[in-house]
Amino acid sequence: MKEVKFTKGEWRIEKEVDSIMITDNSRSRNFIAKIPSHWINREGNARLICAVPDLFEACAQVVHDYEGDGMENMQARDHVFYELCKKATNKAMGL
Numbered sequence: 001m002k003e004v005k006f007t008k009g010e011w012r013i014e015k016e017v018d019s020i021m022i023t024d025n026s027r028s029r030n031f032i033a034k035i036p037s038h039w040i041n042r043e044g045n046a047r048l049i050c051a052v053p054d055l056f057e058a059c060a061q062v063v064h065d066y067e068g069d070g071m072e073n074m075q076a077r078d079h080v081f082y083e084l085c086k087k088a089t090n091k092a093m094g095l
Contacts (some may be wrong), residue, residue, distance in 0.1 A: 004056070007032055007091070011050040014041075020046045056092050059079035 010025040011032055020042055022032040033049055035042045062085040066078070 004060075004092070006053075006056075007025060008053060012085055013046045013050055022046060022049050052092075056089060077081045 007024050007030060011022055012025055014023055014029075015022040018037050019036040022035070023029040023030060035046050035049075037066075039045070060080065066082045
């Protein structure tokens with residue numbers, strides 16, 4: 001699998017007066033994103049952004065496991081699930 005080029009690890013929400021900041025969980029609190037206070041659904045969007053590392057890891061694990069099994073025993077529904085996960089991970093990796 002191609003190397004993932006985004007900030008790894010847990011991301012967290014930090015509420016500011018005029019925005020919501022998304023940072024990593026490191027000691028230096030690296031900046032990931034800023035959501036201005038005037039955006040609609042900003043808290044929900046912030047939670048979704050924070051879930052990105054976990055969602056990517058889950059999808060990547062599904063793709064890895066299916067490809068590791070040779071995919072010959074995959075059911076039609078499994079194939080759809082696999083393709084959705086593969087599409088998401090490829091998009092995240094810029095493929």
